[in-house]
Amino acid sequence: MAQVIVVTSGKGGVGKTTSSAAVATGLAQAGKKTVVIDFDVGLRNLDLIMGVERRVVFDIVNVISGEAKLNQALIRDKRVDTLSILPASQTRDKDALTKEGVKGVIEELSKDFDYILCDSPAGIEKGALLALYFADQAIVVTNPEVSSVRDSDRILGVLQSKSRRAEEKRDPVKEHLLVTRYDPARVERGEMLKLDDIQDILRIPLLGVIPESESVLKASNTGNPVILDGESQAGQAYKDAVSRFLGEDRPMRFIEAEKKGFLSRLFGGRAA
Amino acid sequence: MSWLKFFRGKQEETPQTASQAKERLQIVLAHERISRKGEDFLPKLQKEIVELVAKHVAIDAGRVNVSLERGGDLSTLAIAVELPGPEQAQRAS
Ligand SMILES: Nc1ncnc2c1ncn2[C@@H]1O[C@H](COP(=O)(O)OP(=O)(O)O)[C@@H](O)[C@H]1O
Numbered sequence: 001m002a003q004v005i006v007v008t009s010g011k012g013g014v015g016k017t018t019s020s021a022a023v024a025t026g027l028a029q030a031g032k033k034t035v036v037i038d039f040d041v042g043l044r045n046l047d048l049i050m051g052v053e054r055r056v057v058f059d060i061v062n063v064i065s066g067e068a069k070l071n072q073a074l075i076r077d078k079r080v081d082t083l084s085i086l087p088a089s090q091t092r093d094k095d096a097l098t099k100e101g102v103k104g105v106i107e108e109l110s111k112d113f114d115y116i117l118c119d120s121p122a123g124i125e126k127g128a129l130l131a132l133y134f135a136d137q138a139i140v141v142t143n144p145e146v147s148s149v150r151d152s153d154r155i156l157g158v159l160q161s162k163s164r165r166a167e168e169k170r171d172p173v174k175e176h177l178l179v180t181r182y183d184p185a186r187v188e189r190g191e192m193l194k195l196d197d198i199q200d201i202l203r204i205p206l207l208g209v210i211p212e213s214e215s216v217l218k219a220s221n222t223g224n225p226v227i228l229d230g231e232s233q234a235g236q237a238y239k240d241a242v243s244r245f246l247g248e249d250r251p252m253r254f255i256e257a258e259k260k261g262f263l264s265r266l267f268g269g270r271a272a
Numbered sequence: 273m274s275w276l277k278f279f280r281g282k283q284e285e286t287p288q289t290a291s292q293a294k295e296r297l298q299i300v301l302a303h304e305r306i307s308r309k310g311e312d313f314l315p316k317l318q319k320e321i322v323e324l325v326a327k328h329v330a331i332d333a334g335r336v337n338v339s340l341e342r343g344g345d346l347s348t349l350a351i352a353v354e355l356p357g358p359e360q361a362q363r364a365s
């Protein structure tokens with residue numbers, strides 16, 4: 001049976017899509033058959049971040065409405081052969097997604113894949129609820145910022161009450177905290193919430209900390225998930241997070257401010 | 273080279289990715305703007321092609337693969353239909 005993982009946050013713009021692309025690619029690199037689904041119907045973006053936007057023919061709504069078969073809508077990644085992408089529809093509205101329809105898609109995918117990642121839209125409305133409904137595990141993406149932490153807490157409540165596991169009174173959805181856009185220098189200056197503070201408040205196991213990094217923009221410009229950039233700190237931090245997800249021990253990196261030398265202090269070099 | 277450039281040398285080494293971003297956006301948005309106006313013709317086109325092929329040979333609709341590569345000037349649509357062996361095809365007709 002495949003594991004269904006939702007990447008969620010409540011708040012928009014915190015790094016769900018960036019993280020979905022990176023984690024899916026990382027799991028596939030580890031040899032796991034992985035599919036990543038874009039649930040942001042009407043505002044699809046995962047295709048761009050994954051660099052497959054020119055190859056989209058059909059989408060999840062076409063599959064649900066019977067206009068296309070699932071295998072016709074899946075896009076096989078050209079970099080990692082165990083990775084597939086199921087795009088969201090760009091033209092339909094959110095009502096085109098139904099619980100029954102999504103259930104059918106996930107059940108069919110479960111036969112062929114080890115991991116099904118669901119990239120949730122922002123909010124706690126229908127699209128976000130559908131993205132998390134079938135989840136076995138949740139990656140809660142949080143920025144070190146008050147509104148993001150609050151929204152994460154809210155979405156944790158939704159996971160615990162509105163997911164299928166909650167409704168059927170089965171074991172709860174397994175929760176993971178992924179802190180992204182973490183800027184250790186600003187934390188050190190007391191301008192940004194500390195990792196410890198976020199953990200104190202949310203109290204769920206920490207999967208990883210992804211530093212604020214210029215390489216993320218470079219990755220989205222070129223359509224290569226940042227985890228493929230092995231030289232960047234963000235790429236390495238995502239790799240660590242995937243390893244932890246698969247049960248390996250990895251120390252947290254990039255959570256302390258780098259001691260800057262005279263020159264970089266003078267010219268303000270930023271983290272890669 | 274100014275002394276400033278000398279110290280900032282590292283920045284100039286990194287390849288410019290913004291131009292790639294612009295090019296990718298221009299292509300994908302050109303296509304999206306067209307399909308926003310009318311109905312997306314691809315599902316219909318595929319359905320009609322499959323029906324046409326099915327008139328001649330027995331095929332399984334699930335064994336039709338559509339792949340698309342959008343480009344700025346040229347897009348290619350490839351439809352691969354897996355045909356049954358000659359025996360099955362005869363039995364169907
Ligand atoms: N670690 C990071 N460092 C710098 N920028 C980031 C990082 N993670 C995400 N971003 C940027 O934040 C913005 C929102 O990211 P995105 O993944 O689209 O969020 P969401 O899917 O939650 O709306 C994007 O511009 C992205 O490039």
Ligand SMILES: [Mg+2]
Nearest residue numbers: 016017040045
């Ligand atoms: Mg997103």
